[in-house]
Structures are given as C-alpha cells and as structure tokens.
Amino acid sequence: MNVIKYELLKLRSKSRGWLGPILVFILIMVAFPLTVEISNKDLGQSFFSVLWIAMLLVMMLATEDIFLEDYNDGSLEQFAISNINMSYLVAAKIFIYWLLIGVPISILGSLFCLGITNSTHLAIHILPILLVTSYIFINVFSFGNALSLTKGSVLGTLVTLPLLLPLLIVLGKVVISINLNLNYLGFVGLLLGVLSIIIFIIPLIISYIIRAHLE
Amino acid sequence: MYPKVKATNLSYKINEKKLFQNISFELFSGSAIHIQGDNGSGKTTLLKIICGLTRQVKGNLELKLDKKVCFLGHKNALKQYLTVEENLSLLGVNDHPDLSKHLIQFGLNKSLDINLSSLSFGQQKKIALLRVFLNDSDLLVLDEPCVGLDQQSQEYLCTFINNELTLGKSILFSSHISLDINSEALNLSS
Numbered sequence: 001m002n003v004i005k006y007e008l009l010k011l012r013s014k015s016r017g018w019l020g021p022i023l024v025f026i027l028i029m030v031a032f033p034l035t036v037e038i039s040n041k042d043l044g045q046s047f048f049s050v051l052w053i054a055m056l057l058v059m060m061l062a063t064e065d066i067f068l069e070d071y072n073d074g075s076l077e078q079f080a081i082s083n084i085n086m087s088y089l090v091a092a093k094i095f096i097y098w099l100l101i102g103v104p105i106s107i108l109g110s111l112f113c114l115g116i117t118n119s120t121h122l123a124i125h126i127l128p129i130l131l132v133t134s135y136i137f138i139n140v141f142s143f144g145n146a147l148s149l150t151k152g153s154v155l156g157t158l159v160t161l162p163l164l165l166p167l168l169i170v171l172g173k174v175v176i177s178i179n180l181n182l183n184y185l186g187f188v189g190l191l192l193g194v195l196s197i198i199i200f201i202i203p204l205i206i207s208y209i210i211r212a213h214l215e
Numbered sequence: 216m217y218p219k220v221k222a223t224n225l226s227y228k229i230n231e232k233k234l235f236q237n238i239s240f241e242l243f244s245g246s247a248i249h250i251q252g253d254n255g256s257g258k259t260t261l262l263k264i265i266c267g268l269t270r271q272v273k274g275n276l277e278l279k280l281d282k283k284v285c286f287l288g289h290k291n292a293l294k295q296y297l298t299v300e301e302n303l304s305l306l307g308v309n310d311h312p313d314l315s316k317h318l319i320q321f322g323l324n325k326s327l328d329i330n331l332s333s334l335s336f337g338q339q340k341k342i343a344l345l346r347v348f349l350n351d352s353d354l355l356v357l358d359e360p361c362v363g364l365d366q367q368s369q370e371y372l373c374t375f376i377n378n379e380l381t382l383g384k385s386i387l388f389s390s391h392i393s394l395d396i397n398s399e400a401l402n403l404s405s
Contacts, residue, residue, distance in 0.1 A: 006305050013297055074290025081266045081286050215269050 003089055007096040018100040021062035025105050028054040029112045044117040048175045051109055052168055055130070059137035060161075062101045064153045066093060066142050067210065071149055080214055086207035094135075094142050094203065102134030125178050132191045133171060139195075139202045140164055146206040149213045167194070217279050218243050219354055219385040220265060225274035227260050234260055235403045237274070244353075247376065247386040247396055252403035258389040259289065261403065262358050265387060278354075285352035287360055291343035295332040299323065302331055302342060308349040317348045320371055337363040348375060355379065357388035369394070 011017055032050045033043055070076045079089050109130045114123035140160050148156030170187055177184035218241035225238040234257030242248055250258045263269040264276065266286045278284075293302050303309040318324040321341040331339060340363040347355060355376075361369045373395045376386055380397060388396070 002307070009301060009304070010294060010297070013294075013301070069294075072290070073294065074288055074292040075294075077266075077268055077288060077290065078286070078292045080268055081284050083283055 003084060003092045004096065007089075007093050008099075011096050011100050017065075018062070018097075021058045021101050022104050022108070024061060025054055025058045025108060028057070029108070033116065044119075047113065047116045048172070051112070052133075052171050055105060055109065055134060056137060056164065056168070058105060059102070059134060060141050060157050062097060063138055063141040063145055066097060066145055067149055067206075068145070068153070071210075071213065076210055077214060080211060086210060087203040090142070090146075090206045090210070091199070091203035094138055097142075098135045098138050102138055103131065106130035106134050122178055125184070126175075129171070129174055129188065129191065132188070132195055133167070136167060136191070136195050136198065137164065139198045143202050143206055143209075146209045146213075149210070167191075216243060218277075219279055220387070221275075221277040221279075222265075223275045223277075225261070225264065225271045225276060227257055227264065227269075227272050238401070238403065239274075240401055242354075242385045242387060244385055245380050245383045247380055247388065247398035248401050249394075249396065249398040250387065250389040250401050250403065252389075256403040258403060259358050262286075262288070262356050262387060262389060265354075266356055280353045282351060282353050284354045284356055285347060285350040286356045286358075287343060287347050288358045291339055292346075293331055293339060293343055296330065298328050298330055299334070299342060300327040303327075303345065306346050308345055311349045313349060314345070317345055321368065337365060337368075340364055341368060344372065353384060355384060355386045355388075357386070357390075359390055360388060361390055361392045361394065 028050070032047070032054075036043065036046070067076065070079075079086060106127060110123045110127040113126050114120060117123070140163055141157060144156035144158075144160030145153050146156070147159060148154075170190060174184050174187045174191075176182075177187065220240075220242040222241075223239050226236045227234045234255075235252075238261065240248060250261060252258050260269060264271050265278075266284050292306075294305065297305070300309065303314070308314055315324060318327075321338075323338065323341060326334065326338070331342070334342070344360065344364075347357065347360070360372060364372065369392070376388075376394075376396050380386065386396075386398070388394075388398075
C-alpha cells in the first residue's frame with residue numbers, strides 16, 4: 001500500500017507529468033472541430049478516429065519517462081535490492097498513471113463525445129471503453145519505454161505501437177456497434193480479456209527488463 | 216561462526232576487458248572491508264554484485280543475512296521536486312525516533328519544508344545518508360559515502376560506522392578519502 005501512496009505522491013507533485021498530457025488531449029480535441037470545415041453530422045462520424053488517435057498519442061507522451069527518472073536517480077536500484085516485488089512496483093506505477101492521467105482523459109473524452117455528437121447514450125457507453133482502453137495503452141507504452149530505458153523513449157514506443165493496431169480496429173467496431181444500437185458487450189469483453197492478461201504479464205516482463213538494465 | 220558474506224574467486228569483465236579476477240574474501244559480523252582501487256578497477260561493480268544488482272562472470276558469492284542490504288551508491292535515490300520531508304517519507308524514515316537527532320547533527324532540522332533542489336550537493340548527500348543512519352540491516356554497502364561531505368560530517372559518519380560495527384553489523388565500503396574506520400583493506404588494483 002505504501003508503494004501506491006508514494007507513487008501517487010511522486011506523480012501528483014510532478015504536475016508536468018500528469019497535467020501536461022491532459023492539456024495536450026484537451027488541445028487536440030478542441031482543435032479538431034476548429035480545423036475541419038464540415039457539418040456537425042460529419043464531425044460526429046470522424047470524431048472517434050480523432051479520439052482514439054489523440055488518446056494513443058497522449059498516453060505515449062504521458063508514459064515517456066515513467067521509469068527513466070527512477071532509473072537515473074537510483075530509486076530503481078533501491079527497489080531492486082529491497083524486499084518489495086519489482087513487478088508489484090511496476091503495476092502500482094502503471095495504476096497511478098492511469099488514475100491521474102487515464103481516468104481524467106477518459107472522462108474528458110466522454111464529455112467531448114457528448115459535446116460533438118449530442119448523444120448522451122453514446123457518451124455514457126463510450127466511458128467504460130475509454131477507461132479500459134487507456135489502461136491497456138498505458139501498459140503497452142510502459143513496456144515500450146522499459147525496453148528502451150537507456151536509449152530514449154521513441155525507439156520503444158515505435159516497437160510497441162504496432163501491438164496496438166488490432167486494438168484500434170476493435171475500437172472502431174465498438175463505435176459502429178454503439179451507433180447502430182447493436183450489442184457491443186462482446187467487444188467490451190474482449191477488451192477486458194486483453195486487459196486482464198496484460199495487467200499481470202506486462203509488469204512481470206517489465207520487472208525483468210528493468211533488472212537487465214540495472215545490470 | 217559463519218561469515219555474513221563469503222566471496223570465492225569472483226571475476227567480472229566487460230566486453231572481454233577484465234575488471235577484476237579471483238577476488239576472495241569473507242566478511243564476518245562486526246567487521247568492515249574497505250574496497251580500494253584505482254578509477255575503473257571495479258569497486259562499484261563489486262559492491263553491486265554483493266547487493267545482487269549485477270552478476271559476477273565467474274566465482275561464487277554466499278550471503279547469510281537475516282535482513283535486507285542497506286546500499287548507498289553514487290545515486291542518492293532522492294526526488295529533486297519533493298521537499299526534504301517528502302523525500303524522508305519516500306525513504307521510509309520519517310517516523311524513525313532517531314531522525315531528529317541526525318537532522319540536528321547535519322543542520323537540516325529547519326530545512327524539512329524546503330525542496331531538495333534548493334539544497335547543495337553535500338546537503339543532499341546528508342539526506343541520502345539518513346537511509347544508512349536509520350538502517351534496519353545486517354549489511355551496509357557504501358559506495359564513496361563521503362563524497363561531498365564536510366569534515367565534521369565525515370567524522371560523524373566514521374563514528375557512526377564504528378558504532379555499528381560494535382553492534383555486530385557488517386560493512387563493505389569504497390572510498391578514495393581516508394576514513395578512520397576499523398576495517399580490512401581489499402585492493403582491486405593489485
């Protein structure tokens with residue numbers, strides 16, 4: 001529990017770390033309707049593409065130095081020799097990033113959805129999808145950043161980005177299903193299935209990667 | 216009596232360059248080893264091997280410890296954007312009964328609400344050293360603990376380490392600064 005408390009204290013104190021990505025997200029979502037000369041109806045159709053891509057980019061940005069700071073200042077060394085399980089630390093870190101960045105962005109995404117599509121039904125149904133998706137994105141980008149911990153975050157991100165392409169296809173199908181009032185719970189189940197696997201596997205893999213970097 | 220640390224023929228190399236070869240030693244409870252050597256001789260690497268952060272290329276290392284290792288390396292593991300008090304909380308020593316005694320000794324008792332980035336390098340080192348002063352370990356591993364410290368603080372550290380030895384703790388340290396600590400020398404350069 002202490003690990004979660006301290007990770008929360010660290011990220012909360014570093015406003016650039018959590019507020020920056022949220023502001024970038026707002027900027028993209030506000031700029032989108034300003035930069036296209038199309039009707040409200042067309043705007044609603046292309047809105048979700050922009051929403052998913054904005055979320056993808058912002059999560060990429062948010063996790064840029066998720067482990068780098070702790071690596072540079074020696075905190076990871078201290079964790080490695082302590083009795084605390086490294087994969088637990090990684091999972092806690094990812095959870096805090098999701099809580100302070102993923103959750104607000106998901107709520108904002110749902111609000112933007114309401115503002116642009118004028119559909120309460122869509123805005124309510126998209127919120128859980130956004131919450132699950134943001135958690136998956138943070139996990140996958142954290143894995144990428146751990147891979148390229150000492151080589152810059154871009155390399156790791158580029159390696160992991162293709163892993164998310166199937167997810168983007170599923171997200172497109174979800175929006176179509178919600179729009180056509182079809183049953184989309186199967187897709188939600190799929191997303192939750194993916195999340196329930198990576199939520200355990202990725203922290204474990206990252207902990208091994210970090211130990212390899214420390215050597 | 217079993218040694219707390221028993222190293223047998225430890226060797227390490229980086230890209231075929233041998234850092235040290237066949238290093239053997241035993242560290243018993245209540246004793247200290249001062250690891251000496253030129254720059255690049257592998258002092259930090261040896262200390263990291265003992266902490267389990269790096270693996271030796273050859274040789275055997277046995278640790279018989281009841282508690283975790285207390286390690287102070289070149290990096291302080293402190294957060295520049297947090298206050299001294301918040302950093303102490305991260306180190307897990309903010310509630311320790313002896314904390315105020317050491318803070319007064321280091322002249323940091325009135326700096327608790329100051330951001331770490333506002334402190335000098337030496338003052339930051341003193342905060343990092345509190346992890347050592349308030350340790351709950353059998354084995355202290357200190358890599359150049361006196362870098363950045365003033366004379367008074369160096370003497371305070373030496374007195375503390377000598378006192379820890381009388382309490383039965385084992386200490387491994389490297390230092391280019393001559394320290395008044397009851398220890399055996401282990402030279403990696405020879």
